[in-house]
Amino acid sequence: MRLATPPLQLAGLAAVLLLLPLGLGDYWSYQLALYYLYAVAALGIGLCWGRAGFLPLGQAMFFGLSGYLSGLALIAFEGSVWLIVLLPLAALASGALAYAIGTLVFRQRGESGPYFSMITLALSLLAYQIANSWDSVTGGFNGLKGIPGLPGLDSFGAAYYVAAAALLLALALTTWVLRAPLGILWAALAQNERRLVLFGFNSNQLKAVAFGLSGLLAGIGGALYAPQQGLVTPQLCGFLLSADLVIWAAVGGRGRMLGPVLGAVVVGALSSTLRVRFQFWEVLVAALFIAVVLLFPQGIVGVFAPLERRFASRRRRADLGAPRRGGAQDAARLVIDGVSAQVGEVKILDRLSLAFERPGIFCIIGPNGAGKTSTFNLLTGELAAAAGRVELDRDAVTGIAPHRIVRLGVGRKFQIPTVFTDLSIADNLCIALWSGRASRADLLRPRLRRWSSPMLAELRQRYGFLADATRKAAELSHGERQILELAMALLTEPRLLLLDEPCAGLSPEETQQVIEVIRWASRRLGATVIVIEHDISLVKELAEEVYVLHNGALLAQGTVADIQSNPAVQAIYVGAQK
Amino acid sequence: MDALLVTQSINVVYGIATLAILALGLAVIFGLLGVLNLAHGELIMLGAYCAWVTQAHGWPFLAAVPLALAVCGALGALVEWALIRPLYRRPFDTLVATWGLSLLLRKSVEALFGLGYKSVSMPLQGTVRVLDSPYPAYRVALIVLSVAVLAALILWYGRSGTGTRIKAMVGNPELAQALGIPVKRLAAGTFVVGCCLAGLGGVMVAPLVPVQPYMGLDYILQSFFVLVVGGLGSVLGLLSGAAVIGGANGIVSALFNATYGYFTVLVLAILFLWLRPRGIYARS
Amino acid sequence: MDDSKHIPARRSVLRAAVGAAALGLTPGVLRRAQAAEREFKIGLFIALSGPASLFGPTQKACAELAAAEINKAGGIRGRPIKLIPTDAGGPPAETAKSAIRLMLEDKVDLFIGSHDSATREALVSTIKGRVPYIYTPVYEGGECSFNVYCLGETPHQQVQPSVRWMSKERKVKSYYLIGDDYVWPRKSNEQAKKYIAQYGGKVLAEEYVPFGAPNKFEEVVTRIKSARPDAVLITLVGADNVNFNRTFAGFGLDKDIARLSLLLEENTLHGIGAESSANLYSCMGYFANLRTPANEKFKKAYAAMFGDKAPQLSTIGVDCYAGLNCARALFGKAHGSSAHALMKASEGLRFETAAGSVTMRGRQVDKDMYLAECKGTEFDVIQTFRNVKSGTVCST
Amino acid sequence: MSASLLEFEGLVGGYGSAPVLRGVAGAVAPGEVLCVIGRNGVGKSTLMKLLFGYLRCWHGSILLRGRRIEALEPPQRWHLGMTYSPQERPVFDDLSLRDNLTLTRGRRDLAPFAPYFERFPILAQRLAQHAGTLSGGEKKILSFVRALAEDQPLVLLDEPTEGVQWENILHMEALIERRKAAGAAFIVVEQNLAFAERVADRYLVMDQGRAVLAGPRAEIGREQLLEHLHV
DSSP states (O other): OOOOOOHHHHHHHHHHHHHHHHHSOHHHHHHHHHHHHHHHHHHHHIIIIIIISOOOSOHHHHHHHHHHHHHHHHHHTTTOTTHHHHHHHHHHHHHHHHHHHHHHHHHHHOOOSHHHHHHHHHHHHHHHHHHHHOHHHHOGGGOBOOOOOSTTOOSHHHHHHHHHHHHHHHHHHHHHHHHSHHHHHHHHHHHOHHHHHTTTOOHHHHHHHHHHHHHHHHHHHHHHHHHHHSOBOGGGGSHHHHHHHHHHHHHHOTTSTHHHHHIIIIIHHHHHHHHHHOTTHHHHHHHHHHHHHHHOTTHHHHTTHHHHHHHSOOOOOOOEEOOOOOSOOSOOOEEEEEEEEEETTEEEEEEEEEEEOSSEEEEEEOSTTSSHHHHHHHHTTSSOOSEEEEEETTEEOTTOOHHHHHHTTEEEEOSSOOOOTTSBHHHHHHHHHHTTTOOTGGGGOGGGGGEEOHHHHHHHHHOGGGGOSSOBGGGSOHHHHHHHHHHHHHHTOOSEEEEESTTTTOOHHHHHHHHHHHHHHHHHHTOEEEEEOOOHHHHHHHOSEEEEEETTEEEEEEOHHHHHHOHHHHHHHHOOOO | OHHHHHHHHHHHHHHHHHHHHHHHHHIIIIIITOOOOTTHHHHHHHHHHHHHHHHHTTOOGGGHHHHHHHHHHHHHHHHIIIIITTTTTOHHHHHHHHHHHHHHHHHHHHHHHOSSOBOOOOSSOSEEEETTEEEEHHHHHHHHHHHHHHHHHHHHHHHSHHHHHHHHHHHOHHHHHHTTOOHHHHHHHHHHHHHHHHHHHHHHHGGGSOBOGGGHHHHHHHHHHHHHHHOTTOHHHHHHHHHHHHHHHHHHHHHSOHHHHHHHHHHHHHHHHHHOTTOSSOOO | OOGGGGSOHHHHHHHHHHHHHHTTOOTHHHHHHTOOTTSEEEEEEEOOSSGGGGSHHHHHHHHHHHHHHHHHTTOBTTBOEEEEEEEOSSOHHHHHHHHHHHHHTSOOSEEEEOSOHHHHHHHHHHHTTSSOEEEOSOOOSOOOOTTEEEOSOOHHHHHHHHHHHHHHHSOOOEEEEEEESSHHHHHHHHHHHHHHHHTTOEEEEEEEEOTTSOOOOHHHHHHHHHHOOSEEEEEOOHHHHHHHHHHHHHTTTTTTSEEEESSOOHHHHHHHOGGGOTTEEEEESOOTTOOOHHHHHHHHHHHHHHGGGOOOOOHHHHHHHHHHHHHHHHHHHSSSSOHHHHHHHHTTEEEEOSSOEEEEETTEEEEEEEEEEEETTEEEEEEEEEEEOOSOOOOO | OTTOSEEEEEEEEEETTEEEEEEEEEEEOTTOEEEEEOOTTSSHHHHHHHHHTSSOOSEEEEEETTEEOTTSOHHHHHHTTEEEEOSSSOSOTTSBHHHHHHTTSSSOOOGGGHHHHHHOHHHHHTTTSBGGGSOHHHHHHHHHHHHHHTTOSEEEEESTTTTOOHHHHHHHHHHHHHHHHTTOEEEEEOSOHHHHHHHOSEEEEEETTEEEEEEEGGGSOHHHHHHHHTO
16 A cells, blocks of 8 residues: 655645635634644554554543643743743653653563553553542643633634644654655564564564654644643543544544544544434444444545555656665674574474585575474574574674574575565565665655665566566565565675575476576675575575484585485485384 | 451452453453454443343343343344454454444443433342351352352363363364364354353343443453453453452452552553563463 | 634625535534524533433423523513533533534524533633533532533532531431542532531541542442441442442441432432432432422423423433523623623522522522432432522622 | 265465465375375475365365365365364364364264274373373374374375374374275375385375376386485
8 A cells, every 4th residue: 555645745735724714614623623633643543553553542641641741831831932842842742651651562572462452541541540630730530721822823713723734744744754764664564573573673663663653643632732722631531532533543544644634534523513413423433433444444545545556656766876784794604503492392403503604505405394494583583592502703693682683684585475565566675675774864764765776776687577666566476476575685685695495386487587596696795595495406506515404403414415315314305214 | 347357358259250250251252262342341231231121021130141141142143243253363453343333332222221320129138147247148149150150161161062162263273174163153152152141241240230321331441451461261361360450459449449449450451461461371 | 812703794604605515514504604693592511422411301301491481481682592402421622612613603692501520611711701601510619710600509508508417417426428539529528528527527538439430339338337437428420329329238338327429319319229228318409309389380391391201300400491590580680791791690690490599699509408318219308408508609 | 086085186276376286186086095295385285275175276176076165164074074184283282182082073982092092002191181292293193093083084184294203103004004994085295205105005296386296106116206306
């Protein structure tokens, strides 16, 4: 899905928002102003849920927090210029809190499923009770009253433009972030977190940032709500507003930027119009809501997705050269020394020792359950070693987080191609390019999506389809996906490249192409390439040296010829016999 | 003082028992099927209304049980077919859809019976002496009944063929199919049973609480917390969860006040969700 | 700040039209915008959604009854009343929003509200006195905002006479205070503690439960049991009130400990049920089976208008009846409709409520209060306290 | 071939967008063992999943006793007389051995298992134990016994000998013979050539998603097999 809205559309929207009040009376301006603020908060939910793939259920907590803070500030410093600083600070406080919560929860176990949602929900209930009980500060149940409006801006018209401006700001902010690498990484994260980690990105931090940003957006809404309404009550932190925000995001369409906004304004306005007309308006809202979840998971806006694609720009802007990846450049020296590991009851690595001290292509073969893929998992830090140690360039890497190990220059390709199917080919390739090259600040620069590297150019030469910018990875054939993922693995310019059955499920022609690429890449990168392969004919073509694993240990090692003449190897392939 | 201590301890036990019985339905639906059913509270509410309806017709209290089972069972079957199955393996969408459902149920009941509090009179009046201090008879009965129901469930789930098949389905659905177990139908059945248990819980608490359309909201979160704290997929988990949540709430409320009790529950829930998501008694 | 003043009506109509078109609404908006200025429009805030909407039907019915009577008698300043019932059961911001609509689009002449205090605060800070606002239900007292008039029972009115009666007649020496944790119970208990001390009683404990949380009362009741008070003063509301009293009786305390509840009306009592209502008292400004001529007359008219399907009468509902009568008297007495004229006129204003006629002093109401003992699910009024002061006096 | 119990042809299928089988045909008759042989990733397990209905086949037909079954769910296929022992997660880890064995039976008595317990006494000793506590090989044995003891006319075994000690492999062979004698048909995916050579009546050799060699054991020698296993 193309989630980001180009600046042009944003400008158009701005024009609409500016002109709307002329068409509507003050009341509608006022009403819209309120829902714009809710929309800003709902936008944050769309960001987390539709983009980064986790659902916050307690956003009202952040809305309320900054609501109270800005309310207190407005009362304490009525009319002072300091408000220009204090109100943004109130919004930032919510963002900071969200980021802190996100960091804590995600770091724990990367939990971002329903349990995370439950945590945020429980937190908002807590916030509600605190706001309710802490009379001295919050004014208790009756709320914080007598909050003055923004100096000189408290007429309905002015209030409308303040809210509209906030909404546009929020939209601009999200547009920008979603078009920047950060947004792409979030989308990738939602599709296949593990894969992203193996490109060297700290997925938990990415999620925390998303949550923090959603908190900031809710904060902006709350900070302006206080002066607009002149009153902040505990309900503002409570469950019902949280639920409403989610409903609006879902109905409007969480996946696209305008979705939550549309949801908040349309559904919000609809229900407030209905509530005066007939008693059971909530039934309609609930029904509409269930219907959308069942029939249009992408919400109202999702219905227009096809149009959106039609207008998607096909032209590719001029490439920018990506910097060289940092750190050591020479081939990695890898030593696995007496490593044992097990999953549950089963021992999958049994005092395994391997060493790859020079660049070149090495093959690992062995029957099922020999521990081949487990060895790769061990190298990328996903499988914890119970005993023994793993050294990369003489440094122990046992017990280091996967994304850190990858940043040392380890690239990996899975047996089943795991590209980010919902992203365009270009974005897939970019993610690989950013790996190990992009700084944190870089992740906010949209132009990084035009990055290219000499290797990418050459790969595009070899495989035309890689140059097709807008085509989605989902539309690729199995073979093309294998190639794409291989290309992605190569673009990180790793010093240690791990390929797990790169030719699985490929036609003979495709297989030949892949073989060539691997040879070419190993020469070009001067890297250590380790390939898991069953097809001895391919092993013959590729490997300088072959390692045979059996029952989690090294059974034999040598040239293909040695291996084939080795009776022990024969035995395990032909079958157990005495 | 001594009598106070005794009664307060019974209160804690009572709190745990009610929590367990009210969370039971969700324990089946969320614990076994992994379905986040936010309409659980409304099923309890329906059960309670069944109790009131039977009373309004002058039928005996126990007549509410079959009625509740029928109502909640039928509803459960419908919901499973219309909402749960299409959204299988889409936890967030299930969450959101069942929230919509709960809204729908609340308003429908409101349309049917109005918002007024319905009071269901106690089937058992007066008090009985427990450890020679008087305690309300019906509450004692409820404790006993909860224990009985849970015990029965442990036995049935542990011994019966169906219980074993459910375990098999939960543990390894693919293999279960290889043994000819109709996983889809079994899952649907399990969901319906969960709904019926929720309804049963509603009947049991009906005489103790104000019966009105919004009552479900009080139970849904508590039930989730109980399961999360206790750990999914086992009656033991359910009990330990109820023990921690109900116990903490009861003890803190007894020692300090209800506000602190409520805070404790929320904080406990958050800590478990965060630090020990598999709960006290995690399924292997 | 309301710039629609400065532009000719035609254009504002035009705007409304465009607006309506833009939002695809029925021309209803349009018609309301150009509606005849003759009607005396009252924005009536009552709970149509949410838990409080339990009172909605009664509130609406009583307001309609009053409107019918007044219109029959020539309306307010010769203008027929038009009620615009509006939901106040949602979040305060929603209600405030409706208030803006009523001011800008419907150009209402008056607001009458029956809802919780948080919503009142929201309305007060939205209306800012531009339109008179009559707040009818029982509340915590002390509301003195510009151009706002309160009719409901205040803690002072409920507590002072009832506590005195309890101490004198029931020889109650020790009290246990239990309430929901928000402003009304706390204010009420402040008053209670004052008078309990004054009449030589003592407060054994003051306890609050979280407002809006799933509360259970076994622990509280057990504590009360061991504290052995002569009476419990209850400032719990709604479901909590029902829940507590059922638990209290369940533990068999109802025999020897009296209960005085400060927000106990017919609906709540039905929830508590006959088996749990022994030894339970309520002190309010109105009970459905009050035997005053005014109430007999009121109930006859009510029944005549709504038949036997009429929603249950209770204090919170019938206060809306008083609200409209108050409006009529106020506009009848005042010269002009300016806030100052109205506030000036309000002092000493007399008007009819369902229970009888009352006097407004300092924009609050001095009224007769009634103490009732629960008999099953009925109230038996056992004592009347004449013309009790509200205890709040606002500038006029 | 006319008497075949199960026939399949032109099978194409796989995961998501990736075709793993690119047109496979074969058949097995009562009292016959069909061994499916090939390297990893050539589609052997995928074939089994297609035959038992876990994966929908994109093209091709599967006939059981002449009846088309490719539209049926796995449980329905079981009720038509097929059973299956998967390569991965072959048992219910959180059930006892007894429950694992008696799950599909109304009664829980173990009489029918006597001949199996003779060969694998370890199962009889650990009946009360959770299957999760067994080693990989022991799980395979448990799953194997469960599948055979169901007395279904058609048994699908995916790598039954993986991680199993060789003397137990011999027991497996004997038990398969016993069921063959009773007229049961088997489709066995196997990497262990020695085992395959002893139990197979027919071979189906696969490479890159296609059947590259098929026929009676007598006609296909080890060299040909090894050539396709590339060892």
